[in-house]
Amino acid sequence: MNAPDSLPFDDTDPDGLDEADLPLVLLVDDEVRSQDAMRRTLDEDFRILCASSAEEARALLERHEAAVILCDQRMPGLTGVEFLREVRERWPETVRIVISGYTDSEDIIRGINEAGIYQYILKPWVPDHLLQTVRQAVEARTLQRGVSRLELDLRAGTTALRTRRGDRLAQARATFDFERIERAPGSPLDAVCAMAARVARFDLPVLVLGESGTGKELLGRAIHYASPRADGPFVLENCAAIPDTLLESELFGHKRGAFTGAFEDHVGLFQRAHGGTVFLDEIGETSPAFQVKLLRVLQEGELRPVGSTRSVPVDVRVIAATHRRLDDEVRAGRFREDLYYRLAGMTLQMPALRERAGDIAPLARRLAGEVGAELGLSGVEIGPEAIAVLMAYPWPGNIRELRNEISRAIVLGDGRRIAPHDFSATVLHGQTGRHAPVGAAGAAGLNLPGLPQSGTLQERLDAIEAMVLRETLLRHRWNKTRAAVELGLSRVGLRAKLRRFQLEDTPASAGETP
Numbered sequence: 001m002n003a004p005d006s007l008p009f010d011d012t013d014p015d016g017l018d019e020a021d022l023p024l025v026l027l028v029d030d031e032v033r034s035q036d037a038m039r040r041t042l043d044e045d046f047r048i049l050c051a052s053s054a055e056e057a058r059a060l061l062e063r064h065e066a067a068v069i070l071c072d073q074r075m076p077g078l079t080g081v082e083f084l085r086e087v088r089e090r091w092p093e094t095v096r097i098v099i100s101g102y103t104d105s106e107d108i109i110r111g112i113n114e115a116g117i118y119q120y121i122l123k124p125w126v127p128d129h130l131l132q133t134v135r136q137a138v139e140a141r142t143l144q145r146g147v148s149r150l151e152l153d154l155r156a157g158t159t160a161l162r163t164r165r166g167d168r169l170a171q172a173r174a175t176f177d178f179e180r181i182e183r184a185p186g187s188p189l190d191a192v193c194a195m196a197a198r199v200a201r202f203d204l205p206v207l208v209l210g211e212s213g214t215g216k217e218l219l220g221r222a223i224h225y226a227s228p229r230a231d232g233p234f235v236l237e238n239c240a241a242i243p244d245t246l247l248e249s250e251l252f253g254h255k256r257g258a259f260t261g262a263f264e265d266h267v268g269l270f271q272r273a274h275g276g277t278v279f280l281d282e283i284g285e286t287s288p289a290f291q292v293k294l295l296r297v298l299q300e301g302e303l304r305p306v307g308s309t310r311s312v313p314v315d316v317r318v319i320a321a322t323h324r325r326l327d328d329e330v331r332a333g334r335f336r337e338d339l340y341y342r343l344a345g346m347t348l349q350m351p352a353l354r355e356r357a358g359d360i361a362p363l364a365r366r367l368a369g370e371v372g373a374e375l376g377l378s379g380v381e382i383g384p385e386a387i388a389v390l391m392a393y394p395w396p397g398n399i400r401e402l403r404n405e406i407s408r409a410i411v412l413g414d415g416r417r418i419a420p421h422d423f424s425a426t427v428l429h430g431q432t433g434r435h436a437p438v439g440a441a442g443a444a445g446l447n448l449p450g451l452p453q454s455g456t457l458q459e460r461l462d463a464i465e466a467m468v469l470r471e472t473l474l475r476h477r478w479n480k481t482r483a484a485v486e487l488g489l490s491r492v493g494l495r496a497k498l499r500r501f502q503l504e505d506t507p508a509s510a511g512e513t514p
């Protein structure tokens with residue numbers, strides 16, 4: 001039998017981590033060897049306590065607040081699930097994980113409800129998976145505790161958050177509200193915004209993934225203004241825009257004389273964001289050397305400006321964004337795994353515009369209004385044929401490209417109503433060179449990933465009709481006779497439709513081959 005451990009605090013921790021801040025994990029297993037194996041897997045990230053029986057575990061839980069309990073299903077006297085049921089009642093905030101072999105699965109499945117088991121791990125377990133599961137369990141507990149705290153606050157009628165914020169904040173909140181992230185009802189963005197709004201309330205780091213121009217920054221701002229840090233600053237740095245050495249001084253500051261050209265002390269963005277949020281755009285572009293420095297600041301909650309001997313405490317929430325798949329970057333060894341886990345408290349994925357073609361119509365109308373107003377034109381409209389053209393294009397540059405296209409159309413058009421011929425040939429003919437045109441189908445049939453999910457029936461049918469016409473013409477290299485035959489139209493009928501969608505009279509449509 002293993003005696004219960006005393007807490008393994010280590011004053012000489014080489015990482016400079018105060019172990020007292022690490023979450024406590026209780027391992028319950030009567031086999032010393034598997035206890036040891038688990039401990040070795042987890043003890044860099046957590047404080048560990050071990051018990052060999054339910055009795056010992058109870059005694060430890062009475063004295064220490066464990067974030068997570070990992071319990072073997074086979075124990076002398078009672079099963080892991082039975083013990084975890086008791087843990088749920090007496091220590092409900094401790095997240096419960098059971099470890100078992102295949103044969104125990106029925107009992108475990110019952111236990112998922114009865115004992116509120118967060119996760120079960122099958123033997124033989126894989127160290128990475130075990131570590132990952134415990135990390136997630138700790139995060140889940142942090143979220144759950146935050147929810148409970150909020151509920152308590154609400155019940156007590158706490159209005160502190162609201163009263164602290166003034167008009168300026170109210171205005172910023174309205175501007176960067178999740179509702180202002182334009183989308184159609186039922187858009188995939190609904191789920192992203194709902195998750196972001198939830199996580200906004202908790203002080204977790206957030207990683208926003210998504211192609212360029214999908215609205216990652218907009219989402220980051222909305223998170224900040226929906227968070228308890230909303231009355232603190234929101235500062236943004238594009239990590240890809242400046243060289244590595246400057247990035248460090250830009251973010252963490254420098255002392256006068258720290259390097260050639262450092263004529264004065266410089267306060268970095270992290271210090272300026274104290275009490276607020278730092279948005280680190282294009283984090284995937286940073287060098288390994290910079291990643292180490294950032295990790296240290298995040299771990300220690302303090303920074304040392306370049307050339308300084310003194311550390312300064314900083315309290316910021318970091319929201320990082322990248323167009324890269326950061327987990328792939330980690331696997332390829334280009335991004336530090338430990339930093340990845342620090343940043344990815346919660347990961348949000350912004351879908352590309354082509355994956356939510358239903359959003360194009362409301363977005364285009366909104367952007368036409370916004371850009372029109374910037375240009376001093378009010379009430380700029382977009383006709384249904386123009387919307388159909390926009391919906392048939394795959395938008396590799398996402399909303400930023402859509403905004404540019406609409407600006408162009410307003411400037412080149414009559415300034416009142418945007419029509420298809422106001423768009424660039426690229427958009428009119430769906431040719432990006434980077435992605436297959438939406439609706440471009442093989443001989444097997446028509447694939448319509450951009451099937452419109454909003455708008456009136458007529459608008460949606462128009463969008464589909466425009467896509468089908470364009471796709472057929474592209475495939476027949478703009479040979480109208482062959483396209484008409486395939487579509488069962490007369491040449492005159494096809495021409496009328498091309499005129500209607502203004503696909504006919506552009507130089508590109510006359511000569512362009514796909």
Ligand SMILES: Nc1ncnc2c1ncn2[C@@H]1O[C@H](COP(=O)(O)OP(=O)(O)OP(=O)(O)O)[C@@H](O)[C@H]1O
Pocket residue numbers: 180181182183210211212213214215216217218219281323363399400403
């Ligand atoms: N859903 C939306 N509603 C309204 N405007 C949007 C929406 N999404 C993005 N935009 C606008 O599109 C432009 C690009 O968005 P943003 O800068 O947030 O994208 P990003 O993903 O951070 O781009 P990058 O990775 O290139 O920095 C901005 O002008 C933004 O206001």
